[in-house]
Amino acid sequence: MLTGIIIGAIAGIVIGLLIAFVISPSLMFRENSFNKEFETTVSILQKEIEERGWKIPVVHDLQATMKKFGKEVKSVKILEICHPDLSYEILSRNEEKIVSSMMPCRIAVYEKDDGSVWISRMNSGFLAKPMSPVIRKTMSRAAAGVEEIIAEVMKE
Numbered sequence: 001m002l003t004g005i006i007i008g009a010i011a012g013i014v015i016g017l018l019i020a021f022v023i024s025p026s027l028m029f030r031e032n033s034f035n036k037e038f039e040t041t042v043s044i045l046q047k048e049i050e051e052r053g054w055k056i057p058v059v060h061d062l063q064a065t066m067k068k069f070g071k072e073v074k075s076v077k078i079l080e081i082c083h084p085d086l087s088y089e090i091l092s093r094n095e096e097k098i099v100s101s102m103m104p105c106r107i108a109v110y111e112k113d114d115g116s117v118w119i120s121r122m123n124s125g126f127l128a129k130p131m132s133p134v135i136r137k138t139m140s141r142a143a144a145g146v147e148e149i150i151a152e153v154m155k156e
Helices: 002-023 038-051 061-068 084-091 094-102 133-154
Strands: 029-032 053-063 076-082 105-111 119-120
Touching: 029 133, 038 053, 038 076, 038 105, 038 119, 053 061, 061 076, 076 084, 084 094, 084 133, 094 133, 105 133, 119 133
Parallel strands: none
Antiparallel strands: 029 119, 053 076, 076 105, 105 119
């Protein structure tokens, strides 16, 4: 009886997440248009990230990567950002490491065909809702920090 309830609850959560993902991708991702040129946007974002105590271990230049494969795309850079204190909350606990595949946080800056520049990121606060209390709290704090960074950049 209890096993059936647990399986039903897990199935309900999984089905709910799948429906949310299929029906409403805007719940999973956030996107903002930015009124500056691409490289300026990347520079402003990097500066704000570092000023707030976050680290940028890697910046992926997807335009350059695609060019290596003979494909032309507009400018796209992915900034992998990390707040060591928040990362430690998850990486120091064996039970929480399951979400390490989502770490570090990523912010994308890209140019669309019309020349407009956009900033996007995962809504990790939303994705953390069904997780353990530690993951939920930590990912929600990380999501709030990323949103503060984006909000400040949008003021530029």
